[in-house]
Amino acid sequence: MVKPLRVGLLLSRTPIITPKPAPFLQAYYKYMSELEKRLMWTFPSFFFFKKGTLTQRKFNELQKGPIARNKNIIFAQGEPDVHFNRDRRFKQEIILEPDEQEKVREQPTVTEADTKNDIKSLERKIEQTLYLLVNLKSENKWKLPSFEVPDNARSLHYAADNGLRSLGGDSMNTWTVSYTPAAVLKSKDNVPEFLIKKHILQGVFQPDANVEFAWLCKNEIKEKVDEDYFKQIEVLL
Amino acid sequence: MIKPGAQRVVNMLGVLSASRRQPRRLKLCREDIIRHKTIKHAYQLFTKNEQAEQKQKLDQQYLRIKEAADLLQELDPELFAATNVPPEKKGRRFPLELRVPTDTPPRTIWSSTFANKLR
Numbered sequence: 111m112v113k114p115l116r117v118g119l120l121l122s123r124t125p126i127i128t129p130k131p132a133p134f135l136q137a138y139y140k141y142m143s144e145l146e147k148r149l150m151w152t153f154p155s156f157f158f159f160k161k162g163t164l165t166q167r168k169f170n171e172l173q174k175g176p177i178a179r180n181k182n183i184i185f186a187q188g189e190p191d192v193h194f195n196r197d198r199r200f201k202q203e204i205i206l207e208p209d210e211q212e213k214v215r216e217q218p219t220v221t222e223a224d225t226k227n228d229i230k231s232l233e234r235k236i237e238q239t240l241y242l243l244v245n246l247k248s249e250n251k252w253k254l255p256s257f258e259v260p261d262n263a264r265s266l267h268y269a270a271d272n273g274l275r276s277l278g279g280d281s282m283n284t285w286t287v288s289y290t291p292a293a294v295l296k297s298k299d300n301v302p303e304f305l306i307k308k309h310i311l312q313g314v315f316q317p318d319a320n321v322e323f324a325w326l327c328k329n330e331i332k333e334k335v336d337e338d339y340f341k342q343i344e345v346l347l
Numbered sequence: 348m349i350k351p352g353a354q355r356v357v358n359m360l361g362v363l364s365a366s367r368r369q370p371r372r373l374k375l376c377r378e379d380i381i382r383h384k385t386i387k388h389a390y391q392l393f394t395k396n397e398q399a400e401q402k403q404k405l406d407q408q409y410l411r412i413k414e415a416a417d418l419l420q421e422l423d424p425e426l427f428a429a430t431n432v433p434p435e436k437k438g439r440r441f442p443l444e445l446r447v448p449t450d451t452p453p454r455t456i457w458s459s460t461f462a463n464k465l466r
Binding site for chain 2: 141264267281285305313
């Protein structure tokens with residue numbers, strides 16, 4: 111026996127990296143950081159490098175140094191104002207040892223799954239939140255995973271968890287955000303579907319052969335599901 | 348020639364003191380000041396709009412939660428009571444495995460091997 115309601119699952123993979131700021135914000139941050147650098151005090155190299163030592167020589171060799179003031183030259187852009195090896199009219203640029211900077215190697219943000227467009231991989235679109243969408247061969251309709259609630263069910267999130275394990279196997283670590291349903295979806299057959307929010311933390315979703323699945327971001331979900339269905343879940347994504 | 352101890356004090360004071368280490372004052376013309384103020388205002392407007400958008404979304408999500416809770420209470424009071432148990436009461440803890448987004452991706456993006464020992 112089942113209850114006259116269903117439980118749905120909003121299983122998400124949270125972003126791996128922080129999203130890139132908007133172009134306007136990038137420009138603003140650059141402006142502010144340049145302004146801050148211009149207003150910064152001169153770096154006291156005499157404090158960090160003792161006079162006459164090898165480290166001081168190495169440091170000084172790397173620095174470009176400003177153009178010195180010369181009485182015999184006319185400076186059209188204004189006379190240099192050099193103090194402590196810095197032209198005080200501009201920001202100071204400190205150059206560090208090049209091999210020290212090369213040690214840091216960033217991983218690419220576009221992954222292998224992105225280039226292959228593998229929608230079954232959890233390693234795609236690492237900047238955005240991905241949601242699990244399934245397509246049962248018996249229904250042939252893309253939607254969020256949804257399950258029947260047995261009559262003896264203790265709670266909605268237990269039913270959702272059991273449903274997920276029976277559908278996608280046991281080799282994933284998930285975390286229920288809240289026991290309270292995030293929303294209720296209304297369908298034509300008049301059976302309300304309560305959505306439970308979950309995050310996937312480790313492992314993979316491995317269903318049977320008769321279930322198609324995809325990890326999609328918000329824009330991709332819009333293309334896959336029905337218009338009415340998307341309108342109902344749009345706010346939650 | 349001053350003593351090494353005194354030289355150290357001089358060095359420390361040099362780090363702290365503003366003389367000669369301060370950059371030259373920014374002298375902006377009227378047009379530049381207006382430009383700067385415009386940039387500041389644009390940033391404020393941008394963040395304000397962003398926050399308003401976020402608040403609107405959260406409000407909508409709250410309404411959906413309330414709608415779901417009301418309907419569940421009407422349909423099945425037992426299940427509704429189960430949703431209202433505070434998670435702390437069941438010994439549920441925040442998962443250590445939940446990753447906080449970082450600026451750059453890690454070497455292994457997703458750990459796909461996981462064996463459920465509880466079951």
